[in-house]
Amino acid sequence: MTVDRAPGAGELAAGELAAGDFSSWLTAMGQALKGERDADVPCRGCTACCTSSQFVHIAPEETETLAHIPAGLLFPAPRRPPGHVVLGYDERGHCPMLIDGACSIYAHRPRTCRTYDCRVFPAAGLEPPGAEKSEIAQRVRRWRFSYRSPADRTTHDAVRAAATFLRQHGRDLPAGAVPSEETQLAVAALSVHDLFLGRDRTTGERTVVEPDPEAVRVELRRSAPPRLTPGQDLHVRGDEGAVG
Helix, strand or coil: CECCCCCCCCCCCCCCEEEEEHHHHHHHHHHHHCCCCCCCCCCCCCCHHHCCCCEEEECCCCHHHHHCCCHHHEEECCCCCCCCEEECCCCCCCCCCEECCEECCHHHCCHHHHCCCCCHHHHHCECCCCHHHHHHHHHHHHEEEECCCHHHHHHHHHHHHHHHHHHHCHHHCCCCCCCCCHHHHHHHHHHHHHHHEEECCCCCCEEECCCCHHHHHHHHHHHCCCCCCCCCCCEECCCCCCCC
16 A cells, blocks of 8 residues: 655654654665664564564574574475575464563564564555554554655655556566565665656756666666565565464
């Protein structure tokens, strides 16, 4: 679902949450998607991503994480090489490692969790669909980025334009290049947003442009994956297999 409201700025209204400076966030998120750092999300007690029926991918080299999760809670990851597993959720849709409202293995949590940042949705003007993701969607609607300059706001507009373009032109792009899942679509928009930035011929100021679809095809091939993979793989969705 696309969020129609334009990104906010200035003082926060009641109920809104400061998402931070957009330019700084974009740089940090890019580093997280490359596995260079963890996402630094101001959760402030929010556990929506832990209580929304999400499967969490764990790679075989994450030995510390695997050593802290009971084997009975793990099962082979679909469409992944042997050794890749996913951690399911209980009958309430909660991660089984969430105990008394906190992650019981936080210091050893999966890379998937270390790079999860729900601000990727408002960055791309999207929301996670489905009733089971309603708590995340509520959080997403409250985030408001700030901007140090008009150029930073334009960059945010370019990310949103990229997400819209990918959705509208998915059939014109390589098969499988444009993910159908909202989280992965948002990340794909981050990876190609530079193509949607240009300069106004009159003022020379940065502006949003629509690139040649071929240029988008090339960039999607060059940057694939990351579809939220290798430490960039956010929560893998699934419709069955809850841990009971």
